[in-house]
Amino acid sequence: METENRPLVAIGYWKDESGDGLPHPSSFLGQEWSPSIKSKVLEYLRSGVRVNEQLGYSWCRLDASIEDCEMGCAEKTDGKYIWPEGLEVYVDKFDLYLPEEFLNYMESRGFRIRKEEINKDAFYPWTDEFWKNWALQRKPSLSKRIMSKFGFKAKD
Template identity: 35%
Template sequence: MSEPRDGADHRVRILGFWGTPENRALPDPADLVDAAWDESERHWVADYLDHGQVAGSWMGVSRCRLCALPNGYRDLTDGSFLWPEGLAHYVRDHGVRLPAEFVDHMEQRLRALDELETDGSWWLRNAART
């Protein structure tokens, strides 16, 4: 494991992992369904979740705890949060609402990406050397 940057503790927070009958410490997705959650915001959140970076893969596929559909076999991340690949399905198809802190985090990250200034000079210099 690498050392934390600048001596800070950099832990990735988990999101969207569910309890089992044997281990009820994690939440049940049925308890987080919000049928009144705005559909466009749900799809926006699910799209963000779908586009995480692959952080790991598993040998077996997970099934949705609410409808039993196959629901992925990978974990995804944005560097701050880690979630199972199928979390987007829970959000999009079942209205499982995620904490406001995560949605705010998403919005800040996406806004920062929109505000990036681009510089093509590095690419132009280095592409010619390839």
């Protein structure tokens, strides 16, 4: 199994009141996905294996009218990365974009999660070091190369 002996790489976790050093999702808006890539990415996020269930729902940091239950109460994984269930809401409703490394990984696997490689009943530890570093180093807009490769279009 791909996840043995190492924590999963966390993405899509947001700042809360504790001052945990995580970013706010508003820092990742401003791009439009091409419809074909966006649908593949959304399907990938939705098809992640549900793990690490919690006792309460998350909440949307951008729109209070989105029901907490839509944001979920668990995490999803593909065996390398782990993300909160609600990440798909940010991509779908707010055109949030994701790290190139994650997009490359999805693409390298044909936008398909190999669920047979993941034990859904295990607890999966993770590290947010990559996510925090990526957020800190992120430029205000994606490079033209990344935009072109993943079908982003600059908003006016």
